[in-house]
Amino acid sequence: MRRLPPLAAVRVFEAAARHENFTAAAAELGMTQAAVSYQIRLLEERLGLALFRRDKRRVVLTEAGRRAASPVSRAFDAIDGAFAQLRAEDEGxxxxxxxxxxxxxxxxxxxxxxxxxxxxxxxxxxxxxxxxxxxxxxxxxxxxxxxxxxxxxxxxxxxxxxxxxxxxxxxxxxxxxxxxxxxxxxxxxxxxxxxxxxxxxxxxxxxxxxxxxxxxxxxxxxxxxxxxxxxxxxxxxxxxxxxxxxxxxxxxxxxxxxxxxxxxxxxxxxxxxxxxxxxxxxxxxxxxxxxxxxxxxxxx
CATH class of the missing domain: 3.40.190.290 (D-Maltodextrin-Binding Protein; domain 2)
Incomplete structure (x- = not known):
């Protein structure tokens, strides 16, 4: 049985890690910046680890966040590719x-x-x-x-x-x-x-x-x-x-x-x-x- 954290929070983390910017992630996902911050905090509490370090007006990935960001991004690319193929097959x-x-x-x-x-x-x-x-x-x-x-x-x-x-x-x-x-x-x-x-x-x-x-x-x-x-x-x-x-x-x-x-x-x-x-x-x-x-x- 997979022990996955909430996928909605993982999706927000992937966008925020890619941009290293909560505002840009919020714009991409159609959310408010506050909602992005809430999902990141929810994920960090679930993992018991800090994924971002808050520096004044910016956020920076921690070492743990950086290690997670790359495989998570590849996983979302794989998911997107799988559904893109289905969409192409359906459209064809x-x-x-x-x-x-x-x-x-x-x-x-x-x-x-x-x-x-x-x-x-x-x-x-x-x-x-x-x-x-x-x-x-x-x-x-x-x-x-x-x-x-x-x-x-x-x-x-x-x-x-x-x-x-x-x-x-x-x-x-x-x-x-x-x-x-x-x-x-x-x-x-x-x-x-x-x-x-x-x-x-x-x-x-x-x-x-x-x-x-x-x-x-x-x-x-x-x-x-x-x-x-x-x-x-x-x-x-x-x-x-x-x-x-x-x-x-x-x-x-x-x-x-x-x-x-x-x-x-x-x-x-x-x-x-x-x-x-x-x-x-x-x-x-x-x-x-x-x-x-x-x-x-x-x-x-």
Whole structure:
């Protein structure tokens, strides 16, 4: 078991010994000169030795103080070096958590540009629809869907979530080429259990029967639902922002103009006390700029 004196007092001694000046040590440590004197006295009482000799307006290390000063200073250098390495390692890696939909339909297509702009930083992308717990998970920032905000988290709004039915052109052609909202009740739906379906249908003026609308393919994310729609397997309820490239290329079509929303959005979140960590700040600035540009293009 180590028999260490109070580390706060040792830290004050190291600074005071290096400067041989209590005023300079106080300025370095953000303390008052009286507080420095108190910590030195506390340490001397603990050791039973004088570490400084007080001469009128200056202090001078005693022989005992001089013998202790050098190894103590080296020890603090070693501690500083150990934590500096940890800080460098932490600054060199950004751990980001997001959902399958946001990752697969948007983020992974653009993340390389952030890496190119910041080659000194590695990005570890964790794709999981479960909400990250910043207290226990090794994650710096997360992109999550919800109503927001969340207590203890700094949140930046990214993309409002709206939704409308989409399908492939071939699917639409196989079912007459033109649809009315009520026709959806008889067509193959992708993820008919999704609560967006009755919401959108009700807003479109369709009387929705109680219970599940109909059997159908059940997917676990919008990313997979959109892929199934691209393959002509049915009609899916999708967010146009994520599929605008497929819409522009004619791989997907929107049979209806109506867009619905339930107030949800995608947000960039991080613990409030880490908002201004440099790597998080750099990623936030890049992400918000990318999203703003894509939203402007989608509205043009």
């Amino acid at each position: 890696m950004l751990a980001l958590s997001t959902s399958q939909t946001f990752a697969n339909t948007w983020l992974v297509w653009r993340l390389g540009s952030f890496q190119m702009a910041h080659p000194e930083m590695a990005v570890r992308l964790l794709v999981d629809d479960a909400l990250v717990d910043f207290a226990t998970d090794d994650v710096d920032v997360a992109i999550r869907a919800g109503l927001g905000p969340w207590p203890g988290l700094d949140a930046d709004l990214l993309v409002p979530i709206d939704f409308t039915p989409m399908c492939s052109p071939d699917f639409l052609a196989r079912h007459g080429g033109r649809l009315e909202p009520a026709d959806l009740l008889r067509l193959p739906m992708i993820s008919p259990h999704d609560p967006w379906w009755p919401w959108w249908l009700s807003e479109a003026g369709v009387a929705v029967p109680d219970g599940p609308i109909r059997p159908g393919i059940r997917m676990d994310s919008q990313a997979n639902e959109g892929t199934a729609a691209l393959a002509g397997q049915g009609i899916a309820m999708l967010t146009p922002f994520f599929w605008r490239n497929n819409l522009a290329a004619g791989k997907l079509v929107r049979p209806f103009d109506q867009l619905s929303t339930r107030g949800y959005a995608y947000w960039l979140v991080a613990p409030e006390h880490r908002r201004n960590v440099p790597k998080i700040k750099r990623f936030r600035e890049w992400l918000l700029a990318e999203v703003r540009r894509d939203l402007a293009e989608s509205e043009a």
